[in-house]
Amino acid sequence: MRKVLIEPSLLSANFSNLEKDIRQCEEGGADLLHLDIMDGRFVPNITFGPVVVEAIRRTTSLPLVCHLMIVEPERYIVDFVNAGADYISIHCEGQFHINRTLESIRTLGKKAGLALNPGTPLEFAFENAEYCDFILLMSVNPGFGGQSFIPSFLRRAETLKNFLIKSRLDNVLIEVDGGIKIENVQDAVRAGADMIVSGSGLFNGNIAENIRRMRAKIEKELNENSSKK
Ligand code: DX5
Ligand code: ZN
Secondary structure, three states: OOOOEEEEEHHHOOHHHHHHHHHHHHHHOOOOEEEEEEEOOOOOOEOOOHHHHHHHHHHOOOOEEEEEEOOOHHHOHHHHHHHOOOEEEEEOOOOOOHHHHHHHHHHOOOEEEEEEOOOOOOHHHHHHHHHOOEEEEEOOOOOOOOOOOOOHHHHHHHHHHHHHHHOOOOOOEEEEEOOOOOOOHHHHHHHOOOEEEEOOOOOOOOHHHHHHHHHHHHHHHHHHHHHHO
């Protein structure tokens, strides 16, 4: 039975009271928390580093997914692991040693992910899938929350899913990040997304209720799909 995970992105949370929003995520049944690490170089924006990850780690037992949008991520893997990351994704763009960095994450006992911007050829995913626990297909250009979903994600996810199944790598999860809301989550699930990142789509109004509503849409999609078979 296919399981689809909900991963709220704290980028859209209230940073003056993160704990309150994290409790809401827990109450709503979030599976993971998504932490966006930006350095002002790989992307124009700057967010936070291991110190804040560590503080979040002390606040919750939910698995933490660190999405590294930084140059030379290999220099910081140990720091994020020590801070409490359970999953770490690195971008392939500008990475000289994709394979080595992915392996270093796994060697430290954590889940390794490779992230691709919307314009990055899927070949990067094909070539590295066997070294990944998850592959992040960005559905916006990284850097900011609240952007619109780029629909090319849908065909890219379908192509990647087929590749993974054909290659007997279907334990590798596909993560979607950017512009996912309660209203369009079914499209992403239908295309093959297993890990659903959502920021502005969840942190608006009642967070727990939003997560439950997103879960209901996901379940609806999974049920409709399985009844077609
Ligand atoms: C964008 C980040 C996302 C962001 C998504 O660069 O990687 O994780 O928080 O935000 P929404 O869901 O608002 O597009
Ligand atoms: Zn992200």
